[in-house]
Amino acid sequence: xxxxxxxxxxxxxxxxxxxxxxxxxxxxxxxxxxxxxxxxxxxxxxxxxxxxxxxxxxxxxxxxxxxxxxxxxxxxxxxxxxxxxxxxxxxxxxxxxxxxxxxxxxxxxxxxxxxxxxxxxxxxxxxxxxxxxxxxxxxxxxxxxxxxxxxxxxxxxxxxxxxxxxxxxxxxxxxxxxxxxxxxxxxxxxxxxxxxxxxxxxxxxxxxxxxxxxxxxxxxxxxxxxxxxxxxxxxxxxxxxxxxxxxxxxxxxxxxxxxxxxxxxxxxxxxxxxxxxxxxxxxxxxxxxxxxxxxxxxxxxxxxxxxxxxxxxxxxxxxxxxxxxxxxxxxxxxxxxxxxxxxx
Amino acid sequence: xxxxxxxxxxxxxxxxxxxxxxxxxxxxxxxxxxxxxxxxxxxxxxxxxxxxxxxxxxxxxxxxxxxxxxxxxxxxxxxxxxxxxxxxxxxxxxxxxxxxxxxxxxxxxxxxxxxxxxxxxxxxxxxxxxxxxxxxxxxxxxxxxxxxxxxxxxxxxxxxxxxxxxxxxxxxxxxxxxxxxxxxxxxxxxxxxxxxxxxxxxxxxxxxxxxxxxxxxxxxxxxxxxxxxxxxxxxxxxxxxxxxxxxxxxxxxxxxxxxxxxxxxxxxxxxxxxxxxxxxxxxxxxxxxxxxxxxxxxxxxxxxxxxxxxxxxxxxxxxxxxxxxxxxxxxxxxxxxxxxxxxxxxxxxxxxxxxxxxx
Numbered sequence: 001x002x003x004x005x006x007x008x009x010x011x012x013x014x015x016x017x018x019x020x021x022x023x024x025x026x027x028x029x030x031x032x033x034x035x036x037x038x039x040x041x042x043x044x045x046x047x048x049x050x051x052x053x054x055x056x057x058x059x060x061x062x063x064x065x066x067x068x069x070x071x072x073x074x075x076x077x078x079x080x081x082x083x084x085x086x087x088x089x090x091x092x093x094x095x096x097x098x099x100x101x102x103x104x105x106x107x108x109x110x111x112x113x114x115x116x117x118x119x120x121x122x123x124x125x126x127x128x129x130x131x132x133x134x135x136x137x138x139x140x141x142x143x144x145x146x147x148x149x150x151x152x153x154x155x156x157x158x159x160x161x162x163x164x165x166x167x168x169x170x171x172x173x174x175x176x177x178x179x180x181x182x183x184x185x186x187x188x189x190x191x192x193x194x195x196x197x198x199x200x201x202x203x204x205x206x207x208x209x210x211x212x213x214x215x216x217x218x219x220x221x222x223x224x225x226x227x228x229x230x231x232x233x234x235x236x237x238x239x240x241x242x243x244x245x246x247x248x249x250x251x252x253x254x255x256x257x258x259x260x261x262x263x264x265x266x267x268x269x270x271x272x273x274x275x276x277x278x279x280x281x282x283x284x285x286x287x288x289x290x291x292x293x294x295x296x297x298x299x300x301x302x303x304x305x306x307x308x309x310x311x312x313x314x315x316x317x318x319x320x321x322x323x324x325x326x327x328x329x330x331x332x333x334x335x336x337x338x339x340x341x342x343x344x
Numbered sequence: 345x346x347x348x349x350x351x352x353x354x355x356x357x358x359x360x361x362x363x364x365x366x367x368x369x370x371x372x373x374x375x376x377x378x379x380x381x382x383x384x385x386x387x388x389x390x391x392x393x394x395x396x397x398x399x400x401x402x403x404x405x406x407x408x409x410x411x412x413x414x415x416x417x418x419x420x421x422x423x424x425x426x427x428x429x430x431x432x433x434x435x436x437x438x439x440x441x442x443x444x445x446x447x448x449x450x451x452x453x454x455x456x457x458x459x460x461x462x463x464x465x466x467x468x469x470x471x472x473x474x475x476x477x478x479x480x481x482x483x484x485x486x487x488x489x490x491x492x493x494x495x496x497x498x499x500x501x502x503x504x505x506x507x508x509x510x511x512x513x514x515x516x517x518x519x520x521x522x523x524x525x526x527x528x529x530x531x532x533x534x535x536x537x538x539x540x541x542x543x544x545x546x547x548x549x550x551x552x553x554x555x556x557x558x559x560x561x562x563x564x565x566x567x568x569x570x571x572x573x574x575x576x577x578x579x580x581x582x583x584x585x586x587x588x589x590x591x592x593x594x595x596x597x598x599x600x601x602x603x604x605x606x607x608x609x610x611x612x613x614x615x616x617x618x619x620x621x622x623x624x625x626x627x628x629x630x631x632x633x634x635x636x637x638x639x640x641x642x643x644x645x646x647x648x649x650x651x652x653x654x655x656x657x658x659x660x661x662x663x664x665x666x667x668x669x670x671x672x673x674x675x676x677x678x679x680x681x682x683x684x685x686x687x688x689x690x691x692x693x694x695x696x697x698x699x700x701x702x703x
Contacts (some may be wrong), residue, residue, distance in 0.1 A: 054671075063348060144562035144563070145562065154559050154560060155558050161504055179564070180564050180584070181563065183578065184563050184564070184576075184577060184578060186577035186578075189577075194396075205495060209566075210564060210565070211554045211557040211565040211567070212557075214554040214555075216496070216500035216501055216504070216555065217497050219487035219488065219493070219496070219522050220487070220524065220527050221553060221554070222554040224551070224554065226618045233527075234527055234528065234529035235526065235527060235529075235530075238508065336571070
């Protein structure tokens with residue numbers, strides 16, 4: 001049961017070879033673009049690596065880079081094959097190469113599709129990683145004198161200003177953390193002592209946020225201290241005031257940013273995937289139609305090309321069987337050796 | 345004696361024409377580059393128009409104009425050079441070539457002027473920024489007045505992006521009222537006292553907006569009561585250097601624009617050198633082709649030069665042309681005019697014809 005049978009005249013074969021040559025160069029470019037996008041995504045993820053707890057999300061750009069490089073290789077060989085396809089003298093040397101070529105190509109093309117799906121699957125993992133990373137960043141905000149944590153303040157401040165966000169889920173996260181270091185607190189002051197005594201863990205918690213949470217679009221100068229106290233500020237109601245501080249949490253802002261990036265990249269990679277599939281299908285058609293006229297004196301006859309000789313399942317087993325046999329052969333040989341050792 | 349004479353064989357001329365054709369197309373690309381550089385500079389200036397008292401339009405407009413003209417001129421030049429390989433096709437362009445070269449010469453001069461303008465823009469810009477920033481700081485609090493409601497946001501974004509504060513430094517904020525009256529509790533004694541103590545009734549404080557806060561400071565930002573050491577624990581404002589941004593925004597913006605313009609100026613200078621070399625090549629090609637036509641044999645060798653006579657002679661010749669341009673035709677020079685001769689012999693020899701009169 002042949003899949004995708006097509007009758008090709010000589011003219012059609014020539015046109016197919018020419019079109020395929022152009023297409024394979026475009027697909028090589030597409031592969032390069034995929035690689036570049038993978039690199040770009042990796043750099044963007046590394047830039048904010050300090051607020052991420054783990055690097056699980058890096059599997060997406062890594063896959064993209066591998067697939068991009070592989071795609072460039074596959075399409076380069078595709079262009080060489082189609083260059084030699086119309087020449088019956090040069091074509092036979094590709095014979096032994098074709099089966100592993102198709103196997104690899106299908107594998108990497110599926111991997112391309114998987115990488116796009118992966119970017120959606122990893123969203124949850126990214127969110128968790130950011131949640132933990134930001135929580136730690138906010139906790140260590142005050143530790144500008146502890147080695148290894150001295151740049152957390154700067155990182156968080158820059159992040160909040162750049163992404164126009166405040167805190168993990170919202171600005172209230174700052175109320176639960178002591179973000180002013182003890183060395184800037186006057187312990188002889190009554191107010192400070194009261195606050196520390198009233199807290200179970202002895203932390204100095206206030207209803208205030210750092211300056212980087214301030215929204216420049218607010219019409220009034222920023223109110224960052226005593227936010228929930230309406231009487232502390234003239235003409236101020238903290239429930240109705242929405243412009244004073246950034247209302248979005250940094251986790252939400254970062255997840256949206258990265259998902260937006262991965263959506264855009266996914267769209268480009270999908271089109272490269274389609275291009276790659278068409279290149280592979282064309283190479284297969286060209287190869288089978290050229291094999292049909294091989295050995296004949298007049299190469300300008302019509303011939304039939306097909307995608308798969310047998311059905312999909314049978315072709316799949318045909319490719320996987322050698323791999324399995326290799327594994328089984330290894331298993332059988334020790335057993336045989338044991339049997340031999342037993343009999344001797 | 346020609347200036348910088350070079351002898352060209354037929355193959356040399358053909359090669360020169362081909363090379364010039366390619367170079368002219370490269371010049372079209374550089375023209376597009378010039379245009380985009382001008383556009384980029386214009387966008388950068390328009391982005392911060394609110395912070396400048398007088399928008400600098402001359403330099404980007406000059407670059408845009410020069411870029412577009414470069415594209416047009418070099419496109420024409422490419423066409424001409426392509427036709428120069430064939431002497432018959434060259435005849436089409438023969439009359440146009442000298443005016444074309446003169447135009448291109450003046451145009452390359454414009455490119456040089458454009459490049460130099462980039463470097464001289466600094467002084468105008470500094471003054472414009474000083475006045476613009478001063479006004480922006482004054483209108484910082486006027487977020488309820490139409491036309492000025494976004495100045496606060498612009499100023500805050502500027503101070504955060506460039507890590508600067510005020511015009512010269514953070515003390516500029518001490519001299520203006522940046523908190524609007526509608527957020528001041530006039531019934532409060534502290535506020536009333538401050539207003540009273542000021543001559544113009546302005547609410548001046550030793551505080552700065554939040555956007556002046558330094559990112560590198562190890563302690564949370566101190567933006568109010570900056571000069572009061574006792575208001576904050578373990579704080580000496582003379583020693584604190586990281587708390588607020590130290591640089592003035594005028595200095596920061598000036599450096600930013602100077603950097604852009606120096607890069608643009610350098611690129612324009614390189615493009616100018618390239619254009620001059622292309623122009624020289626076209627001039628050699630033109631003179632070589634004209635000499636070939638004069639000699640009559642299209643395959644012979646011919647000379648090419650920059651100027652036919654020495655510089656002094658050419659200058660004198662052109663100067664005479666310009667001098668005589670204004671005057672009408674000279675009576676003694678023009679041979680077509682019938683000048684009554686003063687000698688008797690001439691009068692006798694010339695027969696006087698009667699004009700037949702109709703009866």
